[in-house]
Amino acid sequence: MQRYFAKEKNNNTFILNDNDLYHISTVMRMKNNDLIEVVYDNKLYICQLNIENKNIEVIIKEEVKEKVNSLNVNLILPLLKEQKMDLIIQKATELGVSKLIFLNTERTVVKLDLKKIDSKLDRWYKIAKEASEQSKRLDIPLIEVLSGFKDLEGIKGLNLVCDTKENLKSIKNALKSSESYDTINIVVGPEGGLSNKEIEYLNKIGFKSITFGSRILRVETVPIYLLSIINYEMME
Amino acid sequence: MQRYFAKEKNNNTFILNDNDLYHISTVMRMKNNDLIEVVYDNKLYICQLNIENKNIEVIIKEEVKEKVNSLNVNLILPLLKEQKMDLIIQKATELGVSKLIFLNTERTVVKLDLKKIDSKLDRWYKIAKEASEQSKRLDIPLIEVLSGFKDLEGIKGLNLVCDTKENLKSIKNALKSSESYDTINIVVGPEGGLSNKEIEYLNKIGFKSITFGSRILRVETVPIYLLSIINYEMME
Numbered sequence: 417m418q419r420y421f422a423k424e425k426n427n428n429t430f431i432l433n434d435n436d437l438y439h440i441s442t443v444m445r446m447k448n449n450d451l452i453e454v455v456y457d458n459k460l461y462i463c464q465l466n467i468e469n470k471n472i473e474v475i476i477k478e479e480v481k482e483k484v485n486s487l488n489v490n491l492i493l494p495l496l497k498e499q500k501m502d503l504i505i506q507k508a509t510e511l512g513v514s515k516l517i518f519l520n521t522e523r524t525v526v527k528l529d530l531k532k533i534d535s536k537l538d539r540w541y542k543i544a545k546e547a548s549e550q551s552k553r554l555d556i557p558l559i560e561v562l563s564g565f566k567d568l569e570g571i572k573g574l575n576l577v578c579d580t581k582e583n584l585k586s587i588k589n590a591l592k593s594s595e596s597y598d599t600i601n602i603v604v605g606p607e608g609g610l611s612n613k614e615i616e617y618l619n620k621i622g623f624k625s626i627t628f629g630s631r632i633l634r635v636e637t638v639p640i641y642l643l644s645i646i647n648y649e650m651m652e
Numbered sequence: 653m654q655r656y657f658a659k660e661k662n663n664n665t666f667i668l669n670d671n672d673l674y675h676i677s678t679v680m681r682m683k684n685n686d687l688i689e690v691v692y693d694n695k696l697y698i699c700q701l702n703i704e705n706k707n708i709e710v711i712i713k714e715e716v717k718e719k720v721n722s723l724n725v726n727l728i729l730p731l732l733k734e735q736k737m738d739l740i741i742q743k744a745t746e747l748g749v750s751k752l753i754f755l756n757t758e759r760t761v762v763k764l765d766l767k768k769i770d771s772k773l774d775r776w777y778k779i780a781k782e783a784s785e786q787s788k789r790l791d792i793p794l795i796e797v798l799s800g801f802k803d804l805e806g807i808k809g810l811n812l813v814c815d816t817k818e819n820l821k822s823i824k825n826a827l828k829s830s831e832s833y834d835t836i837n838i839v840v841g842p843e844g845g846l847s848n849k850e851i852e853y854l855n856k857i858g859f860k861s862i863t864f865g866s867r868i869l870r871v872e873t874v875p876i877y878l879l880s881i882i883n884y885e886m887m888e
Contacts, residue, residue, distance in 0.1 A: 510870060629887050632786070641880040644876065647877075
């Protein structure tokens, strides 16, 4: 069943945005009485369409209880070129990321035109929303842009930074840590890595350096890799 | 150091293809006596460039011993649209795939023009070669197109097929299997899944049905996910 995220609830109906209504009527060619899934406020509902002429009403039939993921995984990444950002947002959403935090690092400076930041965030939100619907999530990951690593000070959870030094603890080791945690924050560096200064600062504010193995991966592959193995580690 | 794959060895020099020579001279703007890494016959060499006018000679300085991966991971996948194929080939190469086998399934039929198959294979080889160089592999994964699942009969190794039925053994369970294996062959289905008939046939010829968890992933995400967790499982 097709899933949509609603932004508003009005008594026993949901209000969908225009793109979703277009998707229902024109892309999916749905008919009167067809059923869809709607997520609102992290809850899932089965709804029935009441289509009269061009007017589509989304009527709540029942709420469905779904298990919510109890582990939050937040990734902190360099701002990258548009195509790589899009890929990361889509794939990380499929793989269950809770929050994506982008920032500039010493070795990558992508200039974000402040006038355009809203339209960028809109674009990223759209990609994340679509991927959330397609992968049947109950939430849409948050996407933030921070001014720098200093904004991470005091962040709570199992805090890790992917480092390239030798003889580091492996991520496998870190994930099997005996400390209990409900949030993992992982910093991924740019191509060429984080600078020593950046790593030292992150270590100072509580991010443990870890290695994720001997493979040399492109920056945009690393978040997909990390989320895959965290999913795997949590698997029964 | 930049890595290139050579196709020919001539006494103490390697012959690189024209694209690589162009990359050395024009993209990287390397100079006389600069060093590069060359892989030939799955072995790694440090080489020095002897550049005179437009002529580039690649002279072997020394062989470097690198640990070779002892586990072969082969993925068997539906033929997909070009952009998804390219993404899979690039990312699977980075993540260490040994062989990619593409074929048509009941629910996806991508018509390959037989006249164009050579140019397709050339294109895929190029993507795999570039990703192998970038991720510092000692080999380039093989890419094959099979006519159907029947060609998999008799294939040796730990043979798995990603299935969507409930109550299946998890991939985690399968990877921790007590049988020893040096090759894993995994079949990934198309969007909409393999048909019951296909799964039954694969089960019959020795592919065990497994589940890889509750996430709903796009077809092109599945191979990246599988290779990530296999890398992770093999990690110390």
